[in-house]
Amino acid sequence: MRIGIVCYPTFGGSGVLATELGKALADEGHQVHFITYQQPVRLNVFNANIFYHEVRVPTYPLFDYPPYEVALASTMVDVILNYDLDLLHVHYAIPHASAAYMAKQIVRQKGRRNVPVITTLHGTDITLVGKDKTYEPVVTFSINESDAITAVSQNLRDETYNYFNIQKEIEVIHNFVDVKRFNKKPIDAFRKVIAPNGEKILVHASNFRKVKRVDDVVKIFAAVRKEMPAKLLMVGDGPERPMAEKLTRELGIEEDARFLGKQEQMEDILAVSDVFILPSEYESFGLAALEAMAAHAVVISTNAGGLTEINIQGETGFMANVGDVESMSRFAIELLRDDVKLNAMKDAAYKQARRFDIKNIIPRYEKLYSRFCRMG
Ligand code: GMT
Numbered sequence: 346m347r348i349g350i351v352c353y354p355t356f357g358g359s360g361v362l363a364t365e366l367g368k369a370l371a372d373e374g375h376q377v378h379f380i381t382y383q384q385p386v387r388l389n390v391f392n393a394n395i396f397y398h399e400v401r402v403p404t405y406p407l408f409d410y411p412p413y414e415v416a417l418a419s420t421m422v423d424v425i426l427n428y429d430l431d432l433l434h435v436h437y438a439i440p441h442a443s444a445a446y447m448a449k450q451i452v453r454q455k456g457r458r459n460v461p462v463i464t465t466l467h468g469t470d471i472t473l474v475g476k477d478k479t480y481e482p483v484v485t486f487s488i489n490e491s492d493a494i495t496a497v498s499q500n501l502r503d504e505t506y507n508y509f510n511i512q513k514e515i516e517v518i519h520n521f522v523d524v525k526r527f528n529k530k531p532i533d534a535f536r537k538v539i540a541p542n543g544e545k546i547l548v549h550a551s552n553f554r555k556v557k558r559v560d561d562v563v564k565i566f567a568a569v570r571k572e573m574p575a576k577l578l579m580v581g582d583g584p585e586r587p588m589a590e591k592l593t594r595e596l597g598i599e600e601d602a603r604f605l606g607k608q609e610q611m612e613d614i615l616a617v618s619d620v621f622i623l624p625s626e627y628e629s630f631g632l633a634a635l636e637a638m639a640a641h642a643v644v645i646s647t648n649a650g651g652l653t654e655i656n657i658q659g660e661t662g663f664m665a666n667v668g669d670v671e672s673m674s675r676f677a678i679e680l681l682r683d684d685v686k687l688n689a690m691k692d693a694a695y696k697q698a699r700r701f702d703i704k705n706i707i708p709r710y711e712k713l714y715s716r717f718c719r720m721g
Contacts, residue, residue, distance in 0.1 A: 346714055347376045349424055351417070351445065352436040354385040356581065356607055357552055358632040359467035362497070362520055363436040364388050369523075369707045371395045378424050382413070386609065398424050414440040414447075421448035425460055431718050432461045434710075435491075438470040439480055442487035461717035464491040466501055466515070468629030468650075473556065476508045485509045492717050498651030501629040516713065519654070520630045521706035524699055527639035531616040539603070539617060544574040545681045548618040548642065550611065550633045551625075553583025558647075561624035561670050563589050565645070567596040568674035573681060577602040580614060615640030619687060620677055626667055628652050638662075639698035641691040643680060645673050655701065661694040 348370060352363030364387040367377040371394035378396045379385060388397065402416040421444060424430060433448070435441035445462040452460055464487070469475075475484040488494055488505075494515045496502040502515045540546050547566055551557040559579070566577040579589065579602065586604065593602040608614060615621070621637035623646040628634075630651040634644045638655070644662035646652050647669075656662045663676035680687055 346431045346718060347378070347428055348714065349378045349380055349421065349430045349433040350436070351380045351421070351433065351441045352385065354379075354381040354383040354388075356386055358520070358630070359437045359465075359470075360385055361387050362467070362632060363434075363465075365521070365523065365703065366434075366707070366710065367395065368392065369703055370710070373707065373711070376428070378428055378430065380417070380420055380424055382417075389609070396428070414444045417441070418444040418447040418451070421445060422451045425452050426455070426457060430460060432463060432714060434463045434465065434714075436465045437467050438464060438484050438488060439474055440483075442491055443483050446487050446490045461492040462490075463493045463495065463713065463717065464488060465518075466494065466496045466505055466629075468497070468501060468627070469556070471501060471505050471508060472627055472629065472650075481509070485511070489513060493713055495713070497630045498654050500651040500654065504629075504650075518706060518709045518713070519701055520632045520635060521701050521703045522632070522635045522639045522698055524639045524695075524702045527612050527615060527636055527698075528695065529612050529616040529640065532613060535613060536617040539578065540576045542574060544576050544601075545569075545619045546576050546578065546617055547620045547622055547677070548578045548580065548614060548637065549622045550580035550608075550614075550637075551583070551623075553581055553585040553589065555585060556626045557583075557585065558624045558626055558667070559585045559589040560592055561668065561673070562622045563592045563596065563598075563602065564670045565622055565624065565674045565677060566602060567593075567598050568670070569677050569681065570598050570601055572678050575601065575681070578614060578618070579604045580606075580608050580611070582606050611636060612640060615642055618642045619681065619691075620645055621662075622673070622677075623647070623652070624667070624670070624673060625649055625652075631655060634662075635698055635701055638694040641695045643687065643690045643694055645677050645680075647673075655697065657693070657697060661690065661697045 353360040364385040621642040648664040665672035
């Protein structure tokens with residue numbers, strides 16, 4: 346098939362998932378066309394089946410807000426017509442689903458056969474941004490106009506029906522991880538630099554937005570640090586990073602907490618980690634946690650949103666209510682004191698990650714595509 350993939354090209358979970366999906370589909374022999382404003386960060390391979398089409402947004406002094414959605418829809422039209430796409434798969438509803446709707450109408454008017462649009466909902470497009478009154482009518486309309494809708498967790502599916510008047514079936518296709526890539530032996534030299542005295546290593550990775558509650562990560566680590574030597578790696582960047590760095594200084598743990606910024610080689614960082622902390626206010630799924638599990642890290646998280654669909658309490662990790670720093674700290678301390686338990690839970694986390702292996706999920710998307718391609 347010739348598949349157009351539209352996503353945010355950044356480090357965010359939806360862009361990562363969309364890019365990994367496109368790469369895997371290309372490996373399966375499909376022709377994949379990424380349509381984004383920048384080369385997706387995880388699109389770091391050469392594959393003859395992968396094409397990248399940059400959306401250029403010309404500016405003009407009149408535009409306080411350059412019309413990205415118009416440029417995106419026009420680029421979609423161009424790629425659909427010139428590469429004879431069989432379908433468009435858009436990730437994150439805003440503004441990708443409405444731009445795809447517009448592109449679909451334009452190519453139809455040009456007499457071209459129908460191009461099915463599949464919209465995958467990822468989380469904040471529904472739970473945070475999408476339900477904002479300013480966006481809601483367009484989000485509802487474009488989701489309903491999609492030929493197929495998928496959500497990355499059961500929780501997100503339920504939330505979508507709660508927030509929006511959706512008339513169609515939303516299929517749950519869970520996020521996936523390439524277990525082979527994350528199941529890596531730790532690089533000894535790297536571990537020694539981070540934790541020269543064999544300290545336990547805790548990791549957090551996110552876009553440092555408010556929803557991630559990165560101050561809770563720092564507080565949990567401070568509690569652990571009081572009890573034992575340990576190191577914290579903070580991966581990623583975003584608006585809450587300065588606050589989190591300041592908090593480490595206020596709590597006197599700045600020597601043991603490293604802020605690494607955005608990193609592409611997550612598998613090397615996760616390979617040396619013992620515990621992954623994700624105390625988010627909400628996660629539709631928590632792809633970062635799944636990647637950590639595939640790298641044999643135990644996840645200590647909240648029980649918000651779809652996290653309960655991947656993390657199993659007391660088996661692959663521990664969960665507590667949002668903001669319950671005390672419980673998450675206690676879980677971490679008890680676990681890190683007991684190497685036998687830690688190793689058993691690491692194995693269980695890895696085993697659970699294998700259920701979400703890329704090999705099991707890609708066929709679900711292919712099956713969905715073939716169902717809609719016949720309509721084309
Ligand atoms: O977490 C973010 O803020 C980024 C966001 C995105 O769209 O890139 O992530 C969402 O999609 C990911 C991939 O499906 C999910 O794993 C994340 O849980 C979800 N984030 C939230 O729901 C807050």
